[in-house]
Amino acid sequence: GENVEQHPSTLSVQEGDSAVIKCTYSDSASNYFPWYKQELGKRPQLIIDIRSNVGEKKDQRIAVTLNKTAKHFSLHITETQPEDSAVYFCAARGPNYGQNFVFGPGTRLSVLP
């Protein structure tokens, strides 16, 4: 089945700097890659996603890139702010898994003022 790895597990950046989180997946048939943000004590919420037929997607300060050949995708956050501090989860979904996602273990991002 699908396996998703995520790095780094923790990341500290200064406010205003950029943050990059990388995920790799194992099933080349996976076709949908969402990123969820989870603030402390809250539910995970979708922040951006990308389909396998797209290489990059941007939404204001966040962007996701996908490299299908290497089977990895990355989350980029620019001009980080304290409210970006949270745990970020990547996920992958393959055509044989119905609506099921396989999540990475998460990255705890701390934005230092």
Place this chain on the structure above:
Amino acid sequence: DAGITQSPRYKITETGRQVTLMCHQTWSHSYMFWYRQDLGHGLRLIYYSAAADITDKGEVPDGYVVSRSKTENFPLTLESATRSQTSVYFCASSGFSGLTGEQYFGPGTRLTVT
């Protein structure tokens, strides 16, 4: 977000007791999911359901039972709770098919088994 709710939000129970966690969504989404979240493991799928009366196992189903008699409800039962089932449980739903399929998460239930 108000469209998917979980109850109770917090629960303490003893080893061996039966516990049922409730999940209710108002969007008429076809798919519903149960995850557990533990430090270092992220979100792991316990069971999922593609429609009423259709359920299937996820990654970590042992010790859990689900049912889905109505589209809007997806209860999760721990038949005989164990300490290893202490966790935060999230229910999620999804109404899309094809290439997208965003999952919307409930607020979570923090379960402690003593």
